[in-house]
Amino acid sequence: MRTLRALAHSRTGDKGDTSNISLIAYDAADFPLLVRWVTAERVKVHFAEIALGQVTRYELPRLGALNFVLERALGGGVTRSLALDAHGKSLSSALLSMEIPDDV
Amino acid sequence: MSPTPAASRVVRLGAGAGYSGDRIEPAIELAERGEIDYLVFECLAERTIALAQLERQRDPALGYDPFLEARMRAVLAACRRRGIRVVTNAGAANPASAAAMVAGVARELGLDGLRVAAVLGDDVLDVLRRSAASELPADVISANAYLGAEPIIEALAGGADVVITGRVADSSLFLAPLVHELGWDASDWTRRARGAAAGHLLECAGQITGGYFADPGVKDVEGLARLGFPMAEVDEDGRIVVTKLAGTGGCVTTRTCTEQLLYEVHDPAAYVTPDVTVDLTDARVSEVGADRVAVEGVTGHERPATLKVSVGSREGWVGEGQISYAGPGAVARARLALEIVRERLRITGVKHHELRADLVGVDALHGDALSRAGAEPYEVRARVSARCESACQARRIGDEVETLYTNGPAGGGGVSKSVREIVAVTSAFVGRDDVRPSIEWTVT
Numbered sequence: 001m002r003t004l005r006a007l008a009h010s011r012t013g014d015k016g017d018t019s020n021i022s023l024i025a026y027d028a029a030d031f032p033l034l035v036r037w038v039t040a041e042r043v044k045v046h047f048a049e050i051a052l053g054q055v056t057r058y059e060l061p062r063l064g065a066l067n068f069v070l071e072r073a074l075g076g077g078v079t080r081s082l083a084l085d086a087h088g089k090s091l092s093s094a095l096l097s098m099e100i101p102d103d104v
Numbered sequence: 105m106s107p108t109p110a111a112s113r114v115v116r117l118g119a120g121a122g123y124s125g126d127r128i129e130p131a132i133e134l135a136e137r138g139e140i141d142y143l144v145f146e147c148l149a150e151r152t153i154a155l156a157q158l159e160r161q162r163d164p165a166l167g168y169d170p171f172l173e174a175r176m177r178a179v180l181a182a183c184r185r186r187g188i189r190v191v192t193n194a195g196a197a198n199p200a201s202a203a204a205m206v207a208g209v210a211r212e213l214g215l216d217g218l219r220v221a222a223v224l225g226d227d228v229l230d231v232l233r234r235s236a237a238s239e240l241p242a243d244v245i246s247a248n249a250y251l252g253a254e255p256i257i258e259a260l261a262g263g264a265d266v267v268i269t270g271r272v273a274d275s276s277l278f279l280a281p282l283v284h285e286l287g288w289d290a291s292d293w294t295r296r297a298r299g300a301a302a303g304h305l306l307e308c309a310g311q312i313t314g315g316y317f318a319d320p321g322v323k324d325v326e327g328l329a330r331l332g333f334p335m336a337e338v339d340e341d342g343r344i345v346v347t348k349l350a351g352t353g354g355c356v357t358t359r360t361c362t363e364q365l366l367y368e369v370h371d372p373a374a375y376v377t378p379d380v381t382v383d384l385t386d387a388r389v390s391e392v393g394a395d396r397v398a399v400e401g402v403t404g405h406e407r408p409a410t411l412k413v414s415v416g417s418r419e420g421w422v423g424e425g426q427i428s429y430a431g432p433g434a435v436a437r438a439r440l441a442l443e444i445v446r447e448r449l450r451i452t453g454v455k456h457h458e459l460r461a462d463l464v465g466v467d468a469l470h471g472d473a474l475s476r477a478g479a480e481p482y483e484v485r486a487r488v489s490a491r492c493e494s495a496c497q498a499r500r501i502g503d504e505v506e507t508l509y510t511n512g513p514a515g516g517g518g519v520s521k522s523v524r525e526i527v528a529v530t531s532a533f534v535g536r537d538d539v540r541p542s543i544e545w546t547v548t
Contacts, residue, residue, distance in 0.1 A: 009323060009359060011316065013368030016150075016531070022366035024359065049471035058372050062388050062401070063362050069370045075460075079151045079528040080419055082460040082489040084468045089316075094470045 001099050008034060010092035019051070019073040019088040021095050025064040034066060035059060037104045043068050046098050050091070068095070112339040115285045117278055117302065119333050120179065121145040122309030124152060124169050124194070128178050130310070130333035133349055135182035140335055142281040143183060145175060145192035146274050146307045151529045153271050154416020156197035157246035158527070167198035168205070168268075176209045176266075184215050184265070191256060191277050195268040197246065199223055200544055202268045207546040210266075218548040221259035223269040225541035226251050228413055228534055236532065241417035245527065249411045249534055252378030255541035256280035262543065271414060273377050278303030278336075286340050296380040297404025298342025304375070304382070305346055305364050305399065309333045312346060312364040314354030327353020344399040345392060356395040365389065365399065374405070378412070381405040410533040419528040420457065422491050423498030425505025425521040426464070429513065430483040437513035438463050438486040444512055445488045445504050454500045456490035463487075485518075491526065498523045 004010075004023065007030045013020045023038060025031040040057040047055070053071030060067065074088050075081030085091075118140040120131035124147040134143055147169045160167025172194040183190055195202040203222035210218045229247040232240055240247070248271035257280045259267045269277070282288070282299040289295075305312055312334045314325035332352025337345045348356050365387060369375050375382040386401040425445070429437045442461040449456070462468035464485035467475040488505055492498040502521020509516060 005322065009319070009363065011363035011367055013366075015368055015370070016529075018370065020366070020368060020370055022363060024362050024366075026359075046474070049473050056370075060366070060372055060384065060387075062386060063365070065362060065366060067366050067369060067372055076458075077528065080491065080526050082422065082458060082491060084462060084464060084487065090469045094474050097474065 001101060003096060004038065004098050004100055005096040007100070008096070010095050012089055012092040014074055014078055014087045017072050017074050017077040019070045019091055021068045021070065021092055023066045023068065023095060028064045031061065031064040033104055037100050038066060038098065040068070042098070043095070047073065047094070112341070113286060114337050114339045115282055116140045116335060116337050117281060117306060118143045118335045119146070119306040119309040121147055121175065122307065122311060123147060123149060124171055126309060127331070128175060130331060130352070131175065132178050132182070133352060134333055134335065135179040135186070135188060138335055138349055140188055141285070143179065143188050143190050144277050144306070145190070145194055146277060146309070147171070147192060147194040148196060148271065150414060151416060151527050153197050153248050153414065154246045154527045154529060157416065160197045165201050168196045168202035169194035172202055173205060173209060176206050180210055180215060181213050184218065189260070189264065189281070190266040191281060192267070193269045193272050193277060195222060195270045197270060199268045199270045203544065203546050206266055206268065207548050210548045216548055218265050219263050220266045220268065220546045220548070221262065221264035222544040222546070223251065223255045223259060223267065223272070223541055224544060225255070225539060226269070226271040228539060231534060231538045232413070232532065235538070239532065241415065241530065243418035244415060245418060246416040247413050247532065249413045249539045250378050251411070251539070251541055252276045252407070253280035253283055255543060257284050259543050260284040262545070273379070274307040275300040275303030275377050276379055278306055279379055282338055293380050293404035293406060295342045297382040298344060298402045299338065300377050300380050300382050301384070301387070301399065301402040302336045302338050302344045305344070305361065306334050306336055308364065308367065310354065311367065312360050313348045313356055314360055317360050317363060323359065325355055329353065342402070345396055346399065347396045356397050358389045358391055358397055361389045361397045361399060376408055378407060380407050410535055411539055413532040413534055415530050415532050416527050417530070419526040420491055420493050421495045421498035421523060421525055422489060423501030423523050424487065424489040425502035425519065426485050426487045427505055427508050427516045428483060428485045428518045429516055431515070434482070434484045435463065435466060435480055437515065438484045440513045441486045441508050441516060442488065444508065448504045448507070449500070452500070454492070454497055456492045456497065459488070459490040461488050495523055495525070
C-alpha cells in the first residue's frame with residue numbers, strides 16, 4: 001500500500017465555501033490508474049469530516065490531471081470560518097495521504 | 105532554405121505581486137531587468153475591498169492598498185526609464201485617492217508627464233440598494249462588481265503609464281494589455297480566453313515559479329527565499345510562454361504551471377471571467393527551455409451576460425485563544441484544557457453561534473479521521489475559536505483560555521488571544537448595463 005503522494009502532486013484553491021483540489025500525475029502513464037481509483041465517491045468518503053456538500057470530479061487527460069470540487073468544505077467560507085486553515089490550503093496534503101493499493 | 109516566418113508580435117507581462125502583502129524585491133528585479141512591457145500587481149483578495157471600504161468610511165482619503173505607496177516608490181522610476189506600464193487593482197475601495205498618491209510619489213521622484221488613470225465605477229452598492237435591496241445582507245458594507253478588461257483597455261488607449269483600479273477580475277488586469285497591444289476582436293473568444301489564461305497563470309505571482317509547491321524530497325525547489333516572480337510572453341495567437349528572470353530563485357516547470365492552471369478552477373470547461381468563459385479542456389503544457397513553459401490549446405466561449413458582485417457585510421465577531429502543553433501527557437492535558445474552557449463558557453453564559461476546539465499539532469487542520477492521531481507529539485497547542493454576536497462576548501473566549509494559566513492543567517504556557525470582526529463576503533450578480541465604469545486622469 002502506498003499513498004497518492006508517490007504518484008501525484010496536488011494544489012488547493014478556494015472560492016467562498018468551495019475548495020478545489022487538483023491531483024496531477026507525475027508520470028502520464030499513471031493517469032488511468034488515478035482515474036480508476038480516485039473517484040469522486042472515494043474522495044467524498046476521505047473528506048467526510050470536511051466536505052459536507054457534493055464532491056465533483058473533472059478529468060483533464062491532456063494534463064494528466066483530475067480536479068476535485070468540494071462544496072461546503074471551508075467552514076461556511078473563508079471569511080467566516082473558525083478553522084486554523086480557513087482557506088483550506090493544506091487540503092492538498094490530505095488528498096495525497098489517501099492510500100492506493102499496489103495492484104489497482 | 106525555408107523562408108523565415110514573419111516575427112509574430114509578442115507582448116511581455118510581468119507579475120509584481122500575488123497579494124497585497126507580497127514581497128517587493130521580486131517586482132523591483134522585474135522592473136529593473138525584466139524584458140517586459142507591463143508590470144501587473146494583483147493585490148485584492150475576496151474581502152479586501154470590504155475592509156478597505158470600512159477604512160474609507162473612517163478617512164475619505166484612504167481605502168486603497170496600504171502597500172501601494174511602497175511598491176510604487178520601489179518600481180516607478182525604473183518602469184518609466186524602461187517604458188514599462190503598470191496595471192494594478194491596488195486602488196481597492198478608493199482608486200481616485202490611490203492615483204493621487206501615486207502621482208505625488210511620481211512628482212517626488214521627478215517623473216514629469218506621467219499619466220495615471222484611475223478606473224472608477226465598480227462600487228455598485230447604490231445600484232443594488234435600488235434594484236435588489238431585499239437581497240442585501242442586513243449589515244452590508246460594500247458591493248463591488250468585478251469589472252472586466254474594457255476600462256483598463258480604454259485607459260491604456262488614452263496613454264496611461266499607470267492604471268489603478270478597484271474590483272476588477274484578476275485575469276482582466278493581464279488580458280487588458282494583451283487586447284490593447286494585439287488588437288484582439290471583442291468576439292474573438294478563443295484569443296481572449298488565452299489572454300485570460302495568461303492572467304490566471306500569473307495572478308498569484310510566485311505560485312507559478314515554485315511558491316506553494318515545494319515538498320522536500322518529492323518536489324524540491326531551490327532558492328525560495330529569493331523567489332523570482334513570473335513573466336509571460338504572449339503572441340498574436342495567444343500562445344503563452346511562462347518564464348522568470350535568470351538568476352532568481354524558484355523554477356518554472358510543467359508541474360508548477362499545471363498546478364497553477366487548475367488553481368481555483370471548478371469546471372475546467374467553463375472558468376468564468378467577466379471578459380470570456382475560458383475552456384481548459386484541451387490545454388497542454390510543455391517545457392520549451394530552461395524555466396520556460398508553453399501553455400497552448402486553451403479555447404474560449406462567450407462571456408457571461410451578468411457581472412459578479414462581491415458583497416461585504418458585518419457578521420459578528422470571532423474570539424480566539426491558544427495555549428501550549430508539552431512532554432509526557434501533553435495531549436491529555438490539552439484535551440482537558442479544551443473541556444474546561446467549554447464548561448467555563450457555559451457556566452459564565454458566553455453566547456456563541458459556533459465554537460471550534462482543536463489541538464494544533466494533532467487534529468486542527470483535518471479533523472479526527474484524517475489525522476488518525478497516533479504517536480503522541482512532543483508538544484501540542486489547544487485552540488478555542490468561537491463566533492459571537494458582540495466584541496465583548498468574543499473577548500471572553502481568549503480570556504477563558506488565559507485563565508488556564510492559573511486554573512487549568514499543569515504546565516500550560518504561551519497563551520495568545522485575539523478578537524476580530526467578521527467581514528463576510530457573499531456573491532450577487534448585476535446586469536452589465538447597471539455598471540458604468542469611468543476613468544479619472546492625473547498627469548504629473
